[in-house]
Amino acid sequence: MVKLLDTTLRDGEQTPGVSLTPDEKLWIAKKLDELGVDIIEAGSAVTSEGEKEGIRKIAGEGLDAEICSYTRVMKKDIDEAVDCGVDSIHLVVPVSDLHIQKKLEKNRSEIINMTSDVVQYAKDHGLTVELSGEDASRADISFIEKVFKNGIDVGADRLCYCDTVGVLTPEQVRNDLTQLVNKFDVTVGLHCHDDLGFAVANTIEGIKAGCNEVHVTINGLGERAGNAALEEVVMSGHKLYDMDFNVNPKLLYETSRLVSRLSGVALSDNKAIVGDNAFTHESGIHAHGVLSDSSTYEPISPSEVGRQRRFILGKHTGKASVKAILKEMGVEADQEQLTQVVKRIKDIGDRGKKVTTADLKTIIETVLNVYDEPRVTLEELTVVSGNKVTPTASIELLIDGKEVIQSGTGTGPVDASIEAVGKAFSELGEIHLEDYKVESITGGTDALVEVIVKLKKDGKIVSARGARTDIIMASVEAMLEGVNRLITEE
Ligand SMILES: CC(=O)SCCNC(=O)CCNC(=O)[C@H](O)C(C)(C)COP(=O)(O)OP(=O)(O)OC[C@H]1O[C@@H](n2cnc3c(N)ncnc32)[C@H](O)[C@@H]1OP(=O)(O)O
Numbered sequence: 374m375v376k377l378l379d380t381t382l383r384d385g386e387q388t389p390g391v392s393l394t395p396d397e398k399l400w401i402a403k404k405l406d407e408l409g410v411d412i413i414e415a416g417s418a419v420t421s422e423g424e425k426e427g428i429r430k431i432a433g434e435g436l437d438a439e440i441c442s443y444t445r446v447m448k449k450d451i452d453e454a455v456d457c458g459v460d461s462i463h464l465v466v467p468v469s470d471l472h473i474q475k476k477l478e479k480n481r482s483e484i485i486n487m488t489s490d491v492v493q494y495a496k497d498h499g500l501t502v503e504l505s506g507e508d509a510s511r512a513d514i515s516f517i518e519k520v521f522k523n524g525i526d527v528g529a530d531r532l533c534y535c536d537t538v539g540v541l542t543p544e545q546v547r548n549d550l551t552q553l554v555n556k557f558d559v560t561v562g563l564h565c566h567d568d569l570g571f572a573v574a575n576t577i578e579g580i581k582a583g584c585n586e587v588h589v590t591i592n593g594l595g596e597r598a599g600n601a602a603l604e605e606v607v608m609s610g611h612k613l614y615d616m617d618f619n620v621n622p623k624l625l626y627e628t629s630r631l632v633s634r635l636s637g638v639a640l641s642d643n644k645a646i647v648g649d650n651a652f653t654h655e656s657g658i659h660a661h662g663v664l665s666d667s668s669t670y671e672p673i674s675p676s677e678v679g680r681q682r683r684f685i686l687g688k689h690t691g692k693a694s695v696k697a698i699l700k701e702m703g704v705e706a707d708q709e710q711l712t713q714v715v716k717r718i719k720d721i722g723d724r725g726k727k728v729t730t731a732d733l734k735t736i737i738e739t740v741l742n743v744y745d746e747p748r749v750t751l752e753e754l755t756v757v758s759g760n761k762v763t764p765t766a767s768i769e770l771l772i773d774g775k776e777v778i779q780s781g782t783g784t785g786p787v788d789a790s791i792e793a794v795g796k797a798f799s800e801l802g803e804i805h806l807e808d809y810k811v812e813s814i815t816g817g818t819d820a821l822v823e824v825i826v827k828l829k830k831d832g833k834i835v836s837a838r839g840a841r842t843d844i845i846m847a848s849v850e851a852m853l854e855g856v857n858r859l860i861t862e863e
C-alpha cells in the first residue's frame with residue numbers, strides 16, 4: 374500500500390490567485406478524508422491568522438487522516454503548528470547549494486545544525502516529523518543523504534525528496550530514490566512539480582523505486598504548473614502498475630469538482646480522469662466502438678471514477694451515436710431518417726458550429742415530422758441590477774400549462790436569474806445545478822455567448838446549452854433546455 378500525502382490545501386493553495394477560507398479548507402479536508410488519503414497537509418500555520426484557523430479546525434475535526442502543517446526550518450513555525458494541534462509537520466530544508474547560498478545565505482554545515490536543532494524541537498513538542506529536502510533534484514545527493522541521516526539521528530520519522538522546480542527525469546528518480554530507499558530504513562516520500570509535464574510519470578517512477586509515500590494534489594493544483602495530480606497517480610498507478618492506494622476511486626470526480634469550485638480553478642476539458650471530455654465521445658467511429666464494447670475506446674470505465682459516459686454531436690458524428698441519443702430521448706428513427714439527421718448535424722459542424730440540444734430538437738422535428746412540446750417555457754423575465762440595488766430577478770414560467778412565478782436575488786443578475794429559475798423548477802422535484810460554464814463564441818461586447826449547464830435530477834445528469842448575445846437570456850435558455858430534457862426523458 375502506497376501512502377498519499379495530499380497537499381491540495383498547502384501547495385495546491387499556493388496556486389497563484391487561490392485563497393480558501395477556513396471553512397472551505399475544512400470542507401475540502403473532510404472530502405479528502407472520505408476519499409481515503411492518508412495524510413492531509415492542511416496548510417502552513419505561519420502564513421496568517423485565517424490559515425491557522427483553518428488548520429486548527431481541520432486538526433480538531435477528528436478525521437482519520439493524519440493532519441500536517443508545512444514549516445520552514447524555524448522554531449517559530451513549529452510553535453505555530455503546535456498551536457494548531459496538528460499531528461505532524463512537513464519540515465522543509467533547502468538542500469541545493471543554489472537555495473542554501475542564494476535564498477538562505479547560509480552554508481551546508483549551518484543547514485545541518487539548523488535542521489538538527491529544529492527536528493529536536495519539534496520532537497520535544499510531540500510532533501511526527503517528515504523531513505523534506507527542498508530542491509533535492511538539483512542538489513548533491515551525498516549532501517541530501519547527510520541532511521537526512523542527521524535528521525533521523527535526532528528523531529525525524531519520515532523523509533521526502535522534493536523536485537521543487539519540476540526538472541526531474543524518470544531516470545534521475547530511479548537513480549536517486551533507489552539510493553535513498555536502500556540507504557534509509559524509514560518511509561521515503563517524493564514530491565513532484567509539473568513544470569515540464571513529468572510530475573505524474575516521476576511520481577509513479579518513484580513508487581516503482583520503492584517510495585512508500587507520495588505527495589499529490591487534487592486536479593494537480595500547486596505552485597506554477599502544479600503538482601502531481603492525485604487522480605492521475607491513483608488511476609495510472611492502479612491500472613498500469615497494480616499499485617494499491619487507500620483512496621476510493623469512485624469519489625475522485627466529486628472531490629475534483631468540489632476543489633475546482635472552491636478554488637476557482639476551472640479544469641481544461643481534456644484533463645485526464647476529471648476533465649469534461651475524459652469520457653465524452655463525438656467521433657462516429659469511436660462512438661460506434663464504445664457502444665458495442667466500451668473498452669474499444671475507453672481505457673477505464675467512467676463509473677470507476679464516479680462519472681458517466683457522454684456522446685455529443687458534431688461534424689464527426691456517425692449514425693451509431695445519433696441512434697443512441699435518439700433512443701435516450703425516446704425517439705425512434707428508421708435508417709433513412711437517421712441518415713438525414715446525421716447529414717444535418719454534419720452541415721452545422723461544417724459551418725464551424727457546435728450542435729446544441731436545441732439544434733438536435735429542430736432537426737428531429739423537421740426530419741421525423743414530430744414536435745415535442747416543451748413542458749417548461751418562459752413567459753417573462755425581469756432583472757434589476759445596479760450599484761445601489763441587490764441584483765433581483767423575477768420570472769414567469771409555464772410548467773405543463775400552469776403559470777409559475779418566482780423571484781430570486783444573487784451576487785449579480787445571472788446569479789439572481791438562476792436563483793429564480795431554480796425556485797420555479799422546485800415544482801418539478803429536486804433539480805440541482807451541478808455545473809455552469811460560459812463561453813464567448815465570438816469576440817467583442819456584442820459577442821454571442823454560450824452558456825452550458827449541467828442539471829441533475831434523481832441521479833440523472835443532462836448538459837444543455839443556451840446561446841444568445843445576452844448572457845442572462847443564454848443562462849435561462851440553457852436552464853430551460855436542460856430541465857425540459859430531464860423531464861421529457863423521465
Ligand atoms: C517550495 C515551497 O512550496 S515552499 C512553501 C511556500 N509557502 C509559503 O511561502 C507560505 C506563505 N508564505 C508566507 O506567508 C510568508 O512568506 C511567511 C509568513 C512564511 C514569511 O514571511 P516574511 O517573514 O515576510 O518573509 P518572506 O516571505 O519575505 O521571505 C521568506 C523568508 O523565509 C526564509 N526561508 C525560506 N524557506 C526557508 C526554509 N525552508 N527554512 C528557513 N527559512 C526559510 C527566507 O530566507 C526568508 O527569510 P528572511 O525574511 O529572513 O530573508
Ligand SMILES: CC(=O)C(=O)O
Pocket residue numbers: 384465505506507508535536537538564566
Ligand atoms: C516543499 C515543496 O513544496 C517543494 O519543494 O516543492
